[in-house]
Amino acid sequence: MSCRARGALDFSIPPAEWLPLPPPPEVCLTHHGADRPDAGPTVRAGDAVLLGQLLAPGAGPYAPVFSSVSGRVRAVSEQTILLENDRMNTRSPRLKAHATADELAPDELRALLGSFGLLPPGAADRPLVLNALVPEPGLDDGFLLREPERVFGGLRLYLRACRPAEALVAVGRRQQEVRRLAVRCGFSPRVLSGRYPQAREPVLLQALFGRRLPPGGCAVLSPEALGAVWDAVYDGLPPVFCEVTLHIQDRPSNLHFRVPAGTPAEHILRAAREAWPVTLAGGLLTGRPLAARGEPVAGLSLCLSCLELPEPRRPARCLSCGRCAAVCPAGLWPALLRSLSRRRQQSFGAPRCLRCNLCAAVCPAGLPVWYQTAKKEALHGVGAVSPSE
Amino acid sequence: MASAPYLRRSDSVFTLDLDLLFALAPAMAGAVCAGGWHAYALLFLGAGVCALLSQTAARLRGELLPDYGFDALLTGLLFVLTLPAGAPLWSAAAGAALAAAVGELSRRTGLYLLPAAAARLLLLPVLPAAPPASSFLWGAAGGAMGDFAGIFLLLGAAYLAARRLSRKILQPAFLLSAVLAQLPFGSGLSPMGGLLPFAALCLLPVPGVGPMTPLGQLLAGVLFGALAGLSRGVGFAEPGVLLCVLGMGLLRSRFDGVGFFFAVRRMDISAQP
Numbered sequence: 001m002s003c004r005a006r007g008a009l010d011f012s013i014p015p016a017e018w019l020p021l022p023p024p025p026e027v028c029l030t031h032h033g034a035d036r037p038d039a040g041p042t043v044r045a046g047d048a049v050l051l052g053q054l055l056a057p058g059a060g061p062y063a064p065v066f067s068s069v070s071g072r073v074r075a076v077s078e079q080t081i082l083l084e085n086d087r088m089n090t091r092s093p094r095l096k097a098h099a100t101a102d103e104l105a106p107d108e109l110r111a112l113l114g115s116f117g118l119l120p121p122g123a124a125d126r127p128l129v130l131n132a133l134v135p136e137p138g139l140d141d142g143f144l145l146r147e148p149e150r151v152f153g154g155l156r157l158y159l160r161a162c163r164p165a166e167a168l169v170a171v172g173r174r175q176q177e178v179r180r181l182a183v184r185c186g187f188s189p190r191v192l193s194g195r196y197p198q199a200r201e202p203v204l205l206q207a208l209f210g211r212r213l214p215p216g217g218c219a220v221l222s223p224e225a226l227g228a229v230w231d232a233v234y235d236g237l238p239p240v241f242c243e244v245t246l247h248i249q250d251r252p253s254n255l256h257f258r259v260p261a262g263t264p265a266e267h268i269l270r271a272a273r274e275a276w277p278v279t280l281a282g283g284l285l286t287g288r289p290l291a292a293r294g295e296p297v298a299g300l301s302l303c304l305s306c307l308e309l310p311e312p313r314r315p316a317r318c319l320s321c322g323r324c325a326a327v328c329p330a331g332l333w334p335a336l337l338r339s340l341s342r343r344r345q346q347s348f349g350a351p352r353c354l355r356c357n358l359c360a361a362v363c364p365a366g367l368p369v370w371y372q373t374a375k376k377e378a379l380h381g382v383g384a385v386s387p388s389e
Numbered sequence: 390m391a392s393a394p395y396l397r398r399s400d401s402v403f404t405l406d407l408d409l410l411f412a413l414a415p416a417m418a419g420a421v422c423a424g425g426w427h428a429y430a431l432l433f434l435g436a437g438v439c440a441l442l443s444q445t446a447a448r449l450r451g452e453l454l455p456d457y458g459f460d461a462l463l464t465g466l467l468f469v470l471t472l473p474a475g476a477p478l479w480s481a482a483a484g485a486a487l488a489a490a491v492g493e494l495s496r497r498t499g500l501y502l503l504p505a506a507a508a509r510l511l512l513l514p515v516l517p518a519a520p521p522a523s524s525f526l527w528g529a530a531g532g533a534m535g536d537f538a539g540i541f542l543l544l545g546a547a548y549l550a551a552r553r554l555s556r557k558i559l560q561p562a563f564l565l566s567a568v569l570a571q572l573p574f575g576s577g578l579s580p581m582g583g584l585l586p587f588a589a590l591c592l593l594p595v596p597g598v599g600p601m602t603p604l605g606q607l608l609a610g611v612l613f614g615a616l617a618g619l620s621r622g623v624g625f626a627e628p629g630v631l632l633c634v635l636g637m638g639l640l641r642s643r644f645d646g647v648g649f650f651f652a653v654r655r656m657d658i659s660a661q662p
Contacts, residue, residue: 137396284396307395316402317501319596320641323400335601336649339642361394364401364596368392 018146018256021271023087026074027262028296031056031065034078041065041081047073050092052238055081063117067092068240068260083262097236101157104233109161116238118229119162120219128164129208129220130155132182133172133192133199136283139303141178142256143243144223152185154226157233164219168208172198196285197356203329224301242297246272247283249307259297265304266293276306285357316365324359334359338367405596406463408552412545413463416470416591419538424474428534431469431481438485439465446493464488467505467592470535471584471631473518480516484508501597501638506588510631518584518627533627535587546590559599562610563617563633564589570618583626585617592634600641602648609637609644 033040039059043049049067058064067083070090075082098104104112113119130151134141144151159167169187171179172194182189192198192207201220205213228239239261246255246268255272265279280287281295287305297304324334330352360368420428443461447453465485472480488508495502518532535542549555567585593599600609613633620629 280393280395282393285394287393287395305395317499317597319402319405320599320601320645321405321596322601325601333602333649336645340649357394361396362398362400364398364405366397366401 018142019272021257021259021268023069023085023089024260024263024267025085026071026264027068027083027085027260028264029055029065029068029081029083029262030079030296030298031081032059032062032079036060036062041076043073043076043081045073045075049073049083051089052095052236052240053092054238058117064115064238066116066238066240068262085260091236095236095238098233101160101233106161106163109157109233113158113161113229113232116228116232118225118232118239120216123219124162124164126162126164126216127166127168127218128158128162129204129218130167130169130187130226131199131201131204131220131222132175132178132189133170133194133204134175135199136285136303137196138247138254138284138305139245140254141175141223142245142254143227143301144178144181146256147223147227148181148185150227150230151223152182152187152226153234154229155187155221157229158221158226162219170204170208197329197354197358200329200354200356202354222301228300239300242299243301244268244297245301245303246274247303247305248272248274249276249305261298262296264294264296265290268297268304269293269306274306277309278307280305280307285361286355316367318367319365321364323362323364327358327362329356329358330354335367402596403459405554406459408549408554409595410463410466412549412554412594413466413470413591415538415541415544416535416587417466419541420470420474420534423534423537428474430478431472431476431534432466434478435469435472435481435485436462436465438482439468439489442486442489443492446489461489461492464492464504467595468508470587470591471505471509471533471627472516473532474534474537476516480512484512487511501641503592503595503598503634503638506592506631506634510628510635513628513631532582533584533587535591536582536584539586542586542590546594549594555594556599556606558603558606559610559637560589560593562607563593563614566611566614567618567621567630570615571622574622583621584630585621585626588617588630588634593637597638598634598641599637600644600648602645604651605641605644605646605648608647609641613637 031039031041033056036059039056039062041056043055049055049069049071051067051070053067054064055067056065065081069083069085070088071084071086073081074084101109110119110124132141132144155167155169167187169182169189171182171189171191173191174194179189179191190208192204197203198207202212204220205218209218224243227243228241231237231239231241241258242261242263244257244259246257248255257268257271259268265281269275269279279290279293281290281302281304282288283303284305284307287303290304318335318339320335322335325332325336328334332352417432420432424431440458440462443464444458447458465488468484468488469481472484485508488504491502491507492504495504546555546560564585567589600606613636616636617630617633620626620632
């Protein structure tokens with residue numbers, strides 16, 4: 001294993017570098033028309049599209065899809081819309097920027113954010129948490145440090161729109177600069193340990209409120225989501241950009257890019273002149289290898305981690321050391337659940353598992369996380385994993 | 390392609406074995422005090438034969454032993470420490486070969502048998518242990534070499550405790566219930582010796598021996614400790630202790646099952662549809 005930290009996992013926050021990126025020649029956006037027809041695309045191949053134009057209306061749990069570039073629709077499939085970028089960034093005339101937020105009444109503001117898919121259903125009146133914690137070891141809080149005005153301005157707009165009963169800013173102990181910025185912007189942050197996986201919603205809410213909240217009992221927003229709220233009001237732009245963090249093994253600082261949603265990962269890697277054997281979508285603890293280097297980036301933020309090909313590590317037998325149980329933030333016994341899941345060929349404990357992979361990260365025997373194993377075995381039969389595991 | 394996580398704590402089976410070796414170092418020093426140069430020869434021979442045979446078996450399977458066969462080397466050392474100081478050289482070689490064979494069997498069947506304990510148990514008919522001669526802290530010259538200096542064993546145990554590798558519930562429960570169980574058998578019986586301190590302080594922390602849940606550790610420690618104490622009381626000190634250590638490895642999942650049954654009430658572990 002090439003990425004090892006001594007003694008414990010490395011929770012230090014690397015500094016960030018921001019790089020300009022040439023516009024991508026094409027972008028690929030995902031829609032949910034296959035799952036729900038009324039959430040499907042409203043454009044066809046050959047149509048001209050403008051920046052910020054609605055391509056697929058949201059329905060139910062699915063957010064609307066907007067064009068992240070101007071140009072032409074090259075192809076529409078069951079799940080994706082492929083756009084050719086004309087590099088002009090011609091905005092849709094329907095987009096309206098507001099000079100001040102006072103132009104909008106709270107109801108109008110709420111309607112605007114809702115139409116852009118930036119308000120979760122029933123967001124009003126629920127407590128609000130700005131989750132400024134660093135999500136995984138190796139990642140950083142570069143976006144918040146670079147764009148505090150957008151983030152805290154977006155938070156003010158959100159408060160005006162939704163009037164939540166309570167608004168909290170959660171910051172890690174090591175994020176002194178973020179704390180200073182929050183105070184300067186008029187918020188008193190709640191300082192938490194910030195140890196992984198505290199940025200995960202259930203762990204974060206437990207730390208903030210001292211109890212488990214029901215699902216949806218609290219609106220937890222990332223700095224990037226609040227940045228998008230700011231853009232929606234002052235730029236009139238729907239969420240069409242993705243804040244990409246590029247974490248490169250052995251490099252002291254992360255690289256940050258702001259790219260149109262749907263930009264192929266390969267375009268970012270080529271621009272950064274990084275060619276590594278493995279690229280993960282996500283951090284070192286929970287990331288998955290990209291299916292293809294051309295896989296598009298999606299969502300408001302994404303981390304790409306570049307690293308050497310990990311040495312194959314043959315898992316040993318469970319040592320009954322109990323370290324997995326000691327670190328499990330959900331209070332589970334991963335090793336025992338793994339053996340139970342293997343016997344019954346079902347993934348026991350999966351609903352409560354946070355998928356933080358901490359159990360696998362601390363396992364001295366190098367065993368994989370139990371629910372992955374159980375799922376794999378349920379699909380391929382128990383023989384897929386050797387009995388010595 | 391390996392799956393996540395790509396960042397791991399640096400602990401591995403190798404580092405755990407290394408810690409165990411450091412913890413065994415005082416016991417080995419005690420063995421040398423008891424047996425002199427002969428003990429050196431036994432230790433080298435036992436460790437060497439076990440590592441060599443395990444490596445050969447792995448090569449025959451077309452594999453390489455992980456971590457250069459360090460685990461096998463440790464098994465050889467543990468076995469030799471269960472021998473009396475005056476044991477002949479052939480016994481170290483034969484026992485180490487038996488330990489390597491048990492390790493191979495354990496690997497193939499998935500059952501956890503502590504190879505060092507199993508090999509010593511198999512050798513007991515031809516090489517019976519002498520009863521311990523004197524006190525626990527220093528100079529139990531008649532018993533196993535590992536038992537010679539209790540003070541050294543405590544040093545090793547302190548090292549493991551500092552490294553958070555000791556079994557906080559299993560070890561005290563085992564030792565305490567063993568001592569209590571042998572009390573009715575008369576005051577002439579020393580509460581220690583007969584492999585009991587060596588098993589409690591050096592064999593039980595070996596990775597894989599014993600359950601992991603607190604309740605499982607408590608139950609296993611009390612039950613097997615009592616059995617070890619009783620067997621010592623009726624004159625089967627070493628076989629009783631060795632059988633208890635083996636039983637703990639074999640039945641660890643059963644004890645964990647009991648511990649898990651009580652822990653499960655606090656967890657929602659329903660299967661994902």
